[in-house]
Amino acid sequence: QVQLQESGPGLVKPSGTLSLTCVVSGGSINTYNWWTWVRQTPGLGLEWIGEIYPSGTTNYNPSFKSRVTMSVDTSRNQLSLRLNYVTAADTAVYYCVRQGGSREFDYWGQGTLVTVSA
Amino acid sequence: IQMTQSPASLSASVGDRVTMTCRASQSISNFLNWYQQKPGKAPKLLIFLASSLQSGVPSRFSGSGSGTNFSLTINTLQPEDFATYYCQQSFITLPYTFGQGTKLEIK
Numbered sequence: 235q236v237q238l239q240e241s242g243p244g245l246v247k248p249s250g251t252l253s254l255t256c257v258v259s260g261g262s263i264n265t266y267n268w269w270t271w272v273r274q275t276p277g278l279g280l281e282w283i284g285e286i287y288p289s290g291t292t293n294y295n296p297s298f299k300s301r302v303t304m305s306v307d308t309s310r311n312q313l314s315l316r317l318n319y320v321t322a323a324d325t326a327v328y329y330c331v332r333q334g335g336s337r338e339f340d341y342w343g344q345g346t347l348v349t350v351s352a
Numbered sequence: 353i354q355m356t357q358s359p360a361s362l363s364a365s366v367g368d369r370v371t372m373t374c375r376a377s378q379s380i381s382n383f384l385n386w387y388q389q390k391p392g393k394a395p396k397l398l399i400f401l402a403s404s405l406q407s408g409v410p411s412r413f414s415g416s417g418s419g420t421n422f423s424l425t426i427n428t429l430q431p432e433d434f435a436t437y438y439c440q441q442s443f444i445t446l447p448y449t450f451g452q453g454t455k456l457e458i459k
Contacts, residue, residue, distance in 0.1 A: 270448075280395070280438060280450040295447040329394055337442035338385045338400035345394050 236261040238330050238343035246324075246350050252317040256330030256343055257310075264288045264308045268333040271304065271315045273326040274345070281326075285333065286313065320350045353377050353441050357451035363459040368429045372454040374422045374439035383443040384422045386415055389453075390435045398437075399424065426456075434458050 242254035256269075263269065271283040284294035286304040294302050303316040313330055327345040334340040354377040364370045374384065382402040387395035397406045399415035402422055412427040426433055439451040 279452050280440070282448040282450070293446055297447070334397075334400065336401050336404075337383065337448070338397055338406075339387070339395070339440070340397050340400075340406065342394035342396070 236332060236341045238332065238341060240328060240330050240343045240346040242346060242348070244347060244349060246320055246348060247352055248321055248350055249319055250350075252315070252320050252324060252328075252348055252350075254315045254328055254330075254346060254348070256313040256315075258312065258332075262308075263306065263311045263313070266335075268337075269306065269313050270331040270333055270339060271313075272329045272331055272339070272342075274329070275323075275326040277323075283315070283317075283328075322350050324348070325350045353380060353443060353445060353449055355439055355441055355449050355451035357437075357439055357454050359454060360452070361455040361457060363457050364429055365459045366429050366431055369425065369427050370429060370456065371423050371425045372437060372456075374417075374424070374451050376420045376422075376441055379419045380441045380443040382418045383441055384415070384417065385440045385442060386413075386424045387438045387440065388433075388435045389438065395438060429456075431458075 237259045240256045246252050268285045270285040286292045301318045305314045329345045330343045331339045332341040356375045384402045386399040389395040403415045414425050436453045436455045438453045
């Protein structure tokens with residue numbers, strides 16, 4: 235059973251950088267799957283941030299494209315998310331998610347709340 | 353692609369049959385997924401490709417539709433089914449997008 239666990243600072247200052255890590259257990263990250271980051275806010279609901287393939291190929295949501303970087307470390311079986319120049323609007327629960335073969339989001343981490351505040 | 357769910361909230365009783373809908377702003381073939389979310393938890397995949405039941409999900413959940421109109425039906429509601437339900441399109445055109453959710457409440 236694949237499990238995902240996000241971690242990172244729960245508080246980030248405005249204009250700073252949000253950095254999260256997702257550790258994958260119960261299976262290899264180096265599979266024929268895309269790995270995705272999704273966030274959830276009360277205002278905008280669920281938002282797809284972007285996806286990364288184990289090779290390092292990425293696709294980002296244009297809403298975030300200039301601020302977001304995703305990376306993968308197959309040796310550590312983990313993913314990373316960086317979001318620059320954060321504002322209060324980036325306060326959200328951030329999830330890392332595995333995509334299944336039909337691009338459905340089949341395994342989710344528990345999520346981590348990141349608050350942007352001075 | 354914009355996803356619109358209706359209704360925003362729905363009241364029902366245990367044992368009822370309920371249906372909620374999701375509309376896409378353009379055709380997405382059958383690339384439509386449904387998730388259930390309970391407070392403080394991550395969404396859980398119920399249905400993928402519009403009508404395929406995810407492994408381990410009870411058969412009282414079913415999905416249908418194609419193109420732009422989709423629906424999720426829950427037969428014989430159980431107490432654990434009261435939650436918020438989201439649709440999500442996974443068509444080839446990025447970004448993937450979610451509906452705003454339908455909150456299913458106990459009457």
